[in-house]
Amino acid sequence: MGQSGNNMIFVTFNYRLGAYGWLAGTSMEKGATPNAALWDQRAVFQWVRDFISLVGGDPLKVTAMGESAGAGSLVHHLVAQGGKLDPLFQRAILLSPAFEPMWDRAGVLENTFQTFASLAGCGGKGLACLRSADAATLSRANEALMKKQMPGSFAVGPATDGSFIRQLPVLELATGNFWKIESLVLSHCAKEALLFVSGAVATNDQFNAFVGGIFPTYAASSNLTTKVTSFYPPVTGYNSKYKTQSERVEAFIRDSSFTCNIRYLNEALGDDRVYNMQFSVAPGWHGTDLFAVFYNPKLTSDSWAELLAAFVLLPLGVLYGGISWAMQSYLASYIVTGDPNRNRAVLNVPPTVAWGHPDSRGEQVSGVVNVGNYYYSTVSDDQNQKSACDFWRQFSSAATAVGGYSPPGAVAVPQALAVVSDDSSRSYRGGNGG
Numbered sequence: 001m002g003q004s005g006n007n008m009i010f011v012t013f014n015y016r017l018g019a020y021g022w023l024a025g026t027s028m029e030k031g032a033t034p035n036a037a038l039w040d041q042r043a044v045f046q047w048v049r050d051f052i053s054l055v056g057g058d059p060l061k062v063t064a065m066g067e068s069a070g071a072g073s074l075v076h077h078l079v080a081q082g083g084k085l086d087p088l089f090q091r092a093i094l095l096s097p098a099f100e101p102m103w104d105r106a107g108v109l110e111n112t113f114q115t116f117a118s119l120a121g122c123g124g125k126g127l128a129c130l131r132s133a134d135a136a137t138l139s140r141a142n143e144a145l146m147k148k149q150m151p152g153s154f155a156v157g158p159a160t161d162g163s164f165i166r167q168l169p170v171l172e173l174a175t176g177n178f179w180k181i182e183s184l185v186l187s188h189c190a191k192e193a194l195l196f197v198s199g200a201v202a203t204n205d206q207f208n209a210f211v212g213g214i215f216p217t218y219a220a221s222s223n224l225t226t227k228v229t230s231f232y233p234p235v236t237g238y239n240s241k242y243k244t245q246s247e248r249v250e251a252f253i254r255d256s257s258f259t260c261n262i263r264y265l266n267e268a269l270g271d272d273r274v275y276n277m278q279f280s281v282a283p284g285w286h287g288t289d290l291f292a293v294f295y296n297p298k299l300t301s302d303s304w305a306e307l308l309a310a311f312v313l314l315p316l317g318v319l320y321g322g323i324s325w326a327m328q329s330y331l332a333s334y335i336v337t338g339d340p341n342r343n344r345a346v347l348n349v350p351p352t353v354a355w356g357h358p359d360s361r362g363e364q365v366s367g368v369v370n371v372g373n374y375y376y377s378t379v380s381d382d383q384n385q386k387s388a389c390d391f392w393r394q395f396s397s398a399a400t401a402v403g404g405y406s407p408p409g410a411v412a413v414p415q416a417l418a419v420v421s422d423d424s425s426r427s428y429r430g431g432n433g434g
Contacts, residue, residue: 003325003332003343009057011048015040018142022156024102025110031127034161038080041073045088063335064089067290069157072099075261076158076165078179079172082407085164086179091338093185093331095293096192096286097261101396102159103168103405104216106427109159112145119144151198152253153214162428166407168396169261173268175411184269185334186262187277188383190284193254201245204234210249215399222402222418224395228252231391251388258286259384260392266360275340276358276368277330278381281323292371293331295324319374322349327371330355350375363387403427 015021021037028034049059064087066074071094077087102109114123120141122129130138149155160167172178201210211228212220219225232252233241242248266274279289326345330352333343344352353376358367364380394415400406401420404427412424 003328004336005343007336008332009052009055011044011052013041013044015044019116019145019156020138020142022158023113023116024105024156024159024161025113026106027110027113027126029105029161029163035076035158035164038073038076038158038164042077042088045077049088060090062089063091063093065093065095065331066097067095067293068098068287071095071097072261073158075099075169075265078181079166079169079177080164080179082166082410083172083176083178087181090182091184091334092181093187093334094262094265095187095289096189096258097186097265098258098286099157099261100154100214100257101168101170102157103396103400104218104403105160105162105405107216107218107403112155115148116141116145150210150213151200152196152210152249160405162407167400167405167410170264170393170396171400171410171413173264174393174397174413176268177410178268181269181273183273183275183338184265185275185277185331185340186265187279187289188259188262189286189289190278190280190383192258192286192383193250195286196253197246197250199246201249203245207232207234207245207248211252216403218403219399222398224399224402224418227417228395231388254383255385255388256392260389263360263365263384263386263389264393266358266365271357271360271367274358275334275355276365276381277355277371278368278379278383279371280373281320281371282373289327289371292320292324292327295321295328297321319349323371326350326352326376330369352376353378360386400424 015037024034033039048062052059064074074092074094075097117123117130120130120133120137145155201207208229212225215225232248235242235245326348329345330340334340340355346352355369356367358365363386364382365384366380368379368381370377370379394417397413397415398418401424402418404424406424407428408425
């Protein structure tokens with residue numbers, strides 16, 4: 001609050017997680033509400049719109065902020081109902097927007113629903129049985145569903161449902177079907193995907209199996225998974241692009257589920273309405289930027305200091321506090337004025353730098369503010385390269401069309417990865433998408 005001059009109201013909330021919030025698929029479409037977590041979030045935004053004025057807030061100057069899955073959720077709100085639904089916020093701060101692409105409504109998503117039902121003792125009995133199950137049974141089923149998943153992948157998450165989310169966000173963004181928000185702050189960590197690499201993939205065959213287990217079976221029959229394993233080439237020796245399978249898995253997860261989401265927003269919204277940041281304070285893992293965002297030197301030593309030490313976040317003390325103060329000044333300035341520079345901490349150790357708009361036209365996004373161990377600087381970002389993000393855009397387009405999940409009448413995103421011979425919308429109808 002001090003950084004904002006007491007001109008900011010902070011509202012936080014919870015939403016349903018796991019199977020409670022993210023079950024999707026045709027059974028959910030026909031008899032329940034897929035993506036319930038997104039509706040939970042929207043209910044809060046609606047509450048803010050309706051009532052924040054009662055405590056002195058302005059309902060037309062709302063900045064939404066999320067990290068990881070929270071930021072990934074905000075991406076989905078921007079493309080809700082093909083971009084025609086007001087997300088109920090005017091600006092947003094997206095820290096490490098993350099989600100695994102999930103679009104096979106009648107296949108993978110429905111199978112996940114059926115697996116959860118079976119784990120809850122409701123195999124073949126549908127939603128009525130799940131609704132009558134006790135809380136302990138559902139909790140055990142939810143935990144078991146997550147444990148069945150391969151490390152580095154997710155059982156549930158934001159998914160296409162033919163209604164609230166018509167198709168994958170990258171395709172809506174590429175075709176202009178998103179809410180034209182005022183501006184965005186987009187940030188990611190320097191080693192975004194490292195924490196999601198378990199080391200279980202040790203051979204080229206295991207990498208192929210890992211990729212094949214994430215995507216629908218029809219992606220393999222149409223050679224789309226082969227295109228993925230070729231784009232991330234096998235480890236064959238010293239001259240390989242990737243020296244280890246873990247390095248290969250990290251690049252695959254980073255591009256497909258994390259950093260390319262930032263580039264897609266850059267390209268869709270326009271660089272002049274976006275501010276880009278990279279958090280590189282050691283160790284630069286996913287989520288470590290939250291320490292800087294919420295760091296408070298007044299907290300007791302057994303809270304922040306020990307937690308920071310556990311994550312080997314160096315340097316601590318005065319310098320880390322200065323890094324955090326500077327980062328908070330950017331964000332508070334953006335929230336209050338729409339410009340992260342206006343009230344940034346200039347007389348600070350370390351000092352901030354002028355935060356300009358990026359340029360996403362090249363292989364690397366340039367003009368990105370980098371939060372380093374000892375100072376702030378402006379860099380070119382090598383973590384969301386154009387070639388990789390273009391590949392995943394094409395993959396999303398091809399996988400959606402080959403599976404028949406393109407919204408009727410939607411503009412097709414150009415792709416050269418697969419031949420689409422059937423009606424690209426043949427599987428779209430049904431459930432809430434009917």
